Amino acid sequence: MKIAVIGTGYVGLVTGTCLAESGNDVVCIDKVEEKIAMLRHGEVPIYEPGLAELVHRNLRDDRLRFTTSLPDGIADAEIIFIAVGTPQADDGSADLSGVFAVADAIATNLHAPDRIIVIKSTVPVGTNAQLTRRIASLTSTPFHVANNPEFLKEGAALDDFNKPDRVVVGVRSDWVAHRLQQLYAPFLRTDRPFLVMSPESAEMTKYVANCLLATKISFINEMANLCEAYGADINDVRRGIGHDQRIGFAFLFPGVGYGGSCFPKDVRATIHMFKSKGMPARMMEAVDAVNEAQKSILIQKIKTHFHGQLAGKTIALWGLAFKPRTDDIREAPALVLINALLAEGAQIRAHDPEALANVRALYGNRITTCDRPYGALEGADALVIATEWNEFRNPDFEIIKRLLKSPTIFDGRNVYEPQLMASLGFTYYGIGRAQPTSNPLEPPQSLPNP
Numbered sequence: 001m002k003i004a005v006i007g008t009g010y011v012g013l014v015t016g017t018c019l020a021e022s023g024n025d026v027v028c029i030d031k032v033e034e035k036i037a038m039l040r041h042g043e044v045p046i047y048e049p050g051l052a053e054l055v056h057r058n059l060r061d062d063r064l065r066f067t068t069s070l071p072d073g074i075a076d077a078e079i080i081f082i083a084v085g086t087p088q089a090d091d092g093s094a095d096l097s098g099v100f101a102v103a104d105a106i107a108t109n110l111h112a113p114d115r116i117i118v119i120k121s122t123v124p125v126g127t128n129a130q131l132t133r134r135i136a137s138l139t140s141t142p143f144h145v146a147n148n149p150e151f152l153k154e155g156a157a158l159d160d161f162n163k164p165d166r167v168v169v170g171v172r173s174d175w176v177a178h179r180l181q182q183l184y185a186p187f188l189r190t191d192r193p194f195l196v197m198s199p200e201s202a203e204m205t206k207y208v209a210n211c212l213l214a215t216k217i218s219f220i221n222e223m224a225n226l227c228e229a230y231g232a233d234i235n236d237v238r239r240g241i242g243h244d245q246r247i248g249f250a251f252l253f254p255g256v257g258y259g260g261s262c263f264p265k266d267v268r269a270t271i272h273m274f275k276s277k278g279m280p281a282r283m284m285e286a287v288d289a290v291n292e293a294q295k296s297i298l299i300q301k302i303k304t305h306f307h308g309q310l311a312g313k314t315i316a317l318w319g320l321a322f323k324p325r326t327d328d329i330r331e332a333p334a335l336v337l338i339n340a341l342l343a344e345g346a347q348i349r350a351h352d353p354e355a356l357a358n359v360r361a362l363y364g365n366r367i368t369t370c371d372r373p374y375g376a377l378e379g380a381d382a383l384v385i386a387t388e389w390n391e392f393r394n395p396d397f398e399i400i401k402r403l404l405k406s407p408t409i410f411d412g413r414n415v416y417e418p419q420l421m422a423s424l425g426f427t428y429y430g431i432g433r434a435q436p437t438s439n440p441l442e443p444p445q446s447l448p449n450p
Contacts, residue, residue, distance in 0.1 A: 004077035012083030017054045018161040020064040022186045027065045029073035039066040047327040047354045050158045071109040083120040092268040107138035116144045128199035146171045147199045149206035155325025166193045170202025210266040216251040217258045218290040224254035224432025234432030254431045256412040257294035259322030259331035295336040298412050301429045311345030316380035319387025320352035327354040334386040351376040377403035388413035
């Protein structure tokens with residue numbers, strides 16, 4: 001099929017590249033000339049494992065092209081994907097100005113009938129109907145508008161697209177559903193479901209999915225704080241509940257809160273949808289409030305440890321992206337920590353495998369960024385872990401102790417075990433973890449009475 005994808009951000013670039021990889025003729029369109037110039041040379045402006053190789057291969061094989069010209073890009077397209085951003089507006093709603101601007105441009109350049117315009121962007125319920133009316137007011141050419149929400153996880157987006165749990169489409173005709181099923185057939189060969197529903201239901205599905213996942217994260221974080229207050233260990237509790245098949249383990253990992261481009265804005269957009277109908281959004285407001293509070297949990301632990309005296313202290317920070325395997329720092333908990341530490345007069349030495357450039361652009365010389373993890377430790381008073389990159393899981397703890405002024409670790413992702421840290425001589429703070437009462441490597445002095 002001939003496909004056009006408007007928007008070469010995270011969703012648009014992954015969508016266009018994977019559709020090209022499955023044999024389609026794909027044109028990706030973006031108004032940012034610098035980005036298109038990079039992509040034409042096979043340079044990918046975002047970090048996503050495996051994406052650069054796929055872009056390069058499909059460029060070489062002429063299945064993937066990039067342009068800044070929307071009229072040229074959609075001229076021959078049978079299916080046109082809208083994959084532009086819907087950032088959070090000041091009132092918490094989704095800002096649809098980009099989506100509507102693209103829709104207007106499509107309408108004025110739509111010259112062949114029965115083109116399928118697919119909204120891939122995350123949009124509030126009712127957007128499909130609103131966009132359909134808007135395009136119809138600008139053209140007499142017959143067209144169709146469908147929804148196809150994305151469920152991509154940054155860091156695993158190629159697998160998510162190529163081996164989806166399900167594909168959801170919102171349509172108003174069987175013919176459109178059939179055409180989209182043909183497009184996605186190569187990705188559904190293992191009998192994963194192709195779910196057809198109304199556009200309104202498809203729009204809602206995306207928000208409900210993200211709200212539920214965000215709820216699980218806020219839930220386990222709040223329970224972790226309760227465990228810590230009572231001397232229980234959230235990791236034991238997590239295992240105790242996760243083996244219940246009704247609950248499971250997914251998204252039940254305590255930490256310093258969720259971030260990224262989806263969960264925060266989608267939870268708030270859902271709150272706005274509730275309020276627009278005059279309904280209370282009690283649960284979603286609580287999820288958002290718990291998450292925002294959780295982002296400050298480490299600074300509270302750090303201030304307590306240093307007795308409120310952070311001025312002049314140097315803190316080493318491992319992990320800046322909101323999650324591993326991405327360079328995305330949008331709504332990252334690490335940024336909340338950095339801002340709080342700077343406000344207290346602390347100095348920061350930070351390392352991240354992929355996000356350093358984005359953080360340098362944001363903070364300049366206000367913090368020291370280090371290309372190597374151990375380089376960030378030199379002369380630091382403590383180490384803080386804000387993102388659970390795999391390369392942080394098994395470091396040389398002797399080197400860490402030697403480089404730090406004092407062997408102190410604030411682990412915002414529970415990467416290490418408290419007992420092990422105690423046995424190695426570290427002062428260790430996790431999230432919801434019970435403090436060890438003895439060295440586990442030493443035998444007990446006496447057996448307990450029967």
